[in-house]
Amino acid sequence: MTKGRLEAFSDGVLAIIITIMVLEIKVPHGDSEFKALIPLLPIFFSYLLSFIYLAIYWNNHHHLLHSAVKVSGGIMWANMHLLFWLSLLPFVTGWMGENDFAPNTLFLYGIVLLMSAAAYFILQNLIIKKNGKNSKLSDAIGKDIKGKISLVLYVIAISVAFFSPMISGIIYASVAIIWMIPDKRLERLFED
Amino acid sequence: MTKGRLEAFSDGVLAIIITIMVLEIKVPHGDSEFKALIPLLPIFFSYLLSFIYLAIYWNNHHHLLHSAVKVSGGIMWANMHLLFWLSLLPFVTGWMGENDFAPNTLFLYGIVLLMSAAAYFILQNLIIKKNGKNSKLSDAIGKDIKGKISLVLYVIAISVAFFSPMISGIIYASVAIIWMIPDKRLERLFED
Amino acid sequence: MTKGRLEAFSDGVLAIIITIMVLEIKVPHGDSEFKALIPLLPIFFSYLLSFIYLAIYWNNHHHLLHSAVKVSGGIMWANMHLLFWLSLLPFVTGWMGENDFAPNTLFLYGIVLLMSAAAYFILQNLIIKKNGKNSKLSDAIGKDIKGKISLVLYVIAISVAFFSPMISGIIYASVAIIWMIPDKRLERLFED
């Protein structure tokens, strides 16, 4: 019941974040030439990347909360904390896209991804703690290698943003691809 | 349960897409003459067309998921893929409306409709596969003639956009009308 | 189940419409004087009026669908039709507010209210038809005097908009007040 409303609110916020990002792709006024769209391409690709990230977050959030039985005040705040960082994604996505993946923008994009990942990590740990360390959920997540590798990769990408923006961008895309591969651990638990 | 949240998230995204499109109809500032609204008419009509398309997608999506019993990670990603293409609809709708249905804009609008239809097709097939080829859903959808005709019509409309924008526009409107006629196949299944 | 998703989608659209209207009240840039807010007052009042109208629609829509047992494809389209007209409310609200309740804007505002009311009327009749003319819902709505009076009042307000904008505005406010008084008929049914 209560979990249901937490899910519903999170769904609402995630749905809005994922959709308002597209508002950054501004319609070129009074110009129907295809070349009017060329300056929009970096914005489109930054949108695509962030769309995938938000889809991953929704997917994992969905599995995580599905497995939870009990919800506490702390879990609610940890969830809000995650939503806060994700809500900044449209801004950094827009800034990155409008400046053609400039180093500073890749740096800030990485910071928001890192903070979101950290917020997710906190939420996950609180849910495991509340639902018992020997719960199915705890077993399913295990050592959370994927989660930890992501954090390390974000830190690397942020660090190299000023020296090699391209490598930084490739790392962000790679982390997204790693996570798009469905999380068998949670999915297995979830089908039982 | 899980299906419920997939539906809720999709509802959220579709509701936002259908509503933010109207933000493209910009309020004329400091002008209360009716003639200030005339330049907005093409935007209004492109909005109307896209509203109908999104209503159709919501309707069919609703029936499709209602019939599904099992949901997999693949289905979730196929659903996200569909939502991605539909999320681009406000942009192409705005571009088309602001440029008075110019050929290039009709072309791009068709591409987004075609990709959305293809994404829906993939989602539908994954759901049938997951729920059994002999399931009620599979019987109900059958050969999906309407779906296949739509794909062909989109391709035709896209192809002729540069030669005869009017025919292209008429085809988009016709496909919408074809789908507004309720899908008896699914509705029948759905009432059982 | 199916009704649930129709309600969820409608809730989503209504929630977005009611909230994006406030985006028309543009933050005055670089001016913290109170007098910078004065030009926003008509926009604020038009927002307040439309907020109340949308709250009324949500309230009545909620009762109407709560009472319905069966939902058909026709009902879904009638619902989409209603949402379409209501989705135009932010535009006409903004136009009216930004032009200080000019006659033309009051006229158009009334047209959208009238079309919304007509769409609601169609939806209501389809639901009664589907659920039986002798159903509790049918009894509860009865002759729907309030609904019919509203339609007449909208027509009067639209007609006088060009001659006496003030009377027109007073009528819109009055209809809102009439509906804010809770609908005992439906509420009674609803508590049984």
Added chain:
Amino acid sequence: MTKGRLEAFSDGVLAIIITIMVLEIKVPHGDSEFKALIPLLPIFFSYLLSFIYLAIYWNNHHHLLHSAVKVSGGIMWANMHLLFWLSLLPFVTGWMGENDFAPNTLFLYGIVLLMSAAAYFILQNLIIKKNGKNSKLSDAIGKDIKGKISLVLYVIAISVAFFSPMISGIIYASVAIIWMIPDKRLERLFED
């Protein structure tokens, strides 16, 4: 059932309010220097403050409605009244942030917080009245000292806004912190 839809609509509106606020943090166009972000810092902090306030409202609203058994027409309108004031939060947040926490903007921000708190107070009382003065909910809320202190603090902050904007801002932040500490009273009830 009915309560469920009231919650769903409120969740939708709150999710949208919390997310569209971030649209006020406008992406700096064609400037990837970090110093382009400096003018956005006050907007960022005003966003953070309002995000926390809305999270608190969602949290408390969630507990309040969870505890309610019966919902009336009056409760629905009291809920709409609360949502109305909260819907003005993005505007006053943007005005405050864009004017570097100028006295006038702190004053207006406080007015909206005060009106929201008053609206919440009315909603709470109506729910207690409807669900019985001796209900668990009534016991849990008790004398609502936190709620009353907040009202007083808002009045003080509003009063001193013109003399000492800093104190005013500190009070708003303090009230937020007071409420972030989970409400044991309701949470206890809620776990039974």
